Amino acid sequence: MCCKENHGEKNGIWEKYEIIEQKNEKENEIVANNIIIYYSRKGENYCNGSIKNLSKGNTEIVAEFIQKAVGGDLFEVETVKEYAADYYACIDEAKNELREQARPELKKYLDSIADYDNIFVCGPCWWGTFPMAVFTQLERLDFTGKKVMAVMTHEGSGLGSCERDLKKICKGAVFGKGLAVHGADAAKSESTVAAWAKQSV
Numbered sequence: 001m002c003c004k005e006n007h008g009e010k011n012g013i014w015e016k017y018e019i020i021e022q023k024n025e026k027e028n029e030i031v032a033n034n035i036i037i038y039y040s041r042k043g044e045n046y047c048n049g050s051i052k053n054l055s056k057g058n059t060e061i062v063a064e065f066i067q068k069a070v071g072g073d074l075f076e077v078e079t080v081k082e083y084a085a086d087y088y089a090c091i092d093e094a095k096n097e098l099r100e101q102a103r104p105e106l107k108k109y110l111d112s113i114a115d116y117d118n119i120f121v122c123g124p125c126w127w128g129t130f131p132m133a134v135f136t137q138l139e140r141l142d143f144t145g146k147k148v149m150a151v152m153t154h155e156g157s158g159l160g161s162c163e164r165d166l167k168k169i170c171k172g173a174v175f176g177k178g179l180a181v182h183g184a185d186a187a188k189s190e191s192t193v194a195a196w197a198k199q200s201v
């Protein structure tokens with residue numbers, strides 16, 4: 001009753017109180033200003049010296065760990081033309097695309113990262129760098145004032161040249177420390193990934 005009366009007043013106490021409450025709620029809100037852009041390929045892959053069939057890609061696993069640790073939106077880079085499920089055929093396709101600096105067409109595009117401060121760019125190591133499809137997406141975005149972190153899953157090459165390659169494309173960004181995750185250990189990497197992600201934002 002008291003609240004209703006005050007709420008009804010133009011400059012009443014309740015009205016003021018309500019405004020303060022809203023502000024506090026906003027201040028306490030966890031604002032997810034992170035986006036995790038990733039490419040990951042299911043199917044045959046090379047894991048610890050043998051070919052395995054992955055139902056979920058290694059990088060996808062890591063991308064989800066980042067989201068779980070620091071929040072944010074996930075954006076999956078998906079090509080219109082799928083790569084071969086066969087590992088060796090895919091190796092050849094990727095080599096040709098790298099040689100040609102191809103920019104494969106994507107199923108959907110992220111048009112803007114204006115709403116985000118921290119951009120995690122995640123992908124598998126393909127011949128030492130990200131799959132060309134990652135660059136198809138990144139080249140469409142304005143990175144001015146953004147913080148970018150590279151994440152690469154790999155079978156021995158670590159981050160390869162991906163940080164150097166990102167720096168050429170993400171103009172105007174500042175770069176956080178990158179993270180290399182051994183692909184075969186992706187499922188066991190949650191604590192390492194979470195600790196790194198929390199330090200990165």
Ligand SMILES: Cc1cc2nc3c(=O)[nH]c(=O)nc-3n(C[C@H](O)[C@H](O)[C@H](O)COP(=O)(O)O)c2cc1C
Nearest residue numbers: 040041057058059124125127128153155156157183
């Ligand atoms: C086309 C292709 C190229 C690869 N090139 C490399 C490489 O140069 N260095 C490396 O350490 N691993 C390489 N790998 C292994 C992948 O980087 C590794 O398995 C990765 O974790 C796969 O991630 P994904 O399951 O998210 O696609 C390659 C794999 C594929 C399919």
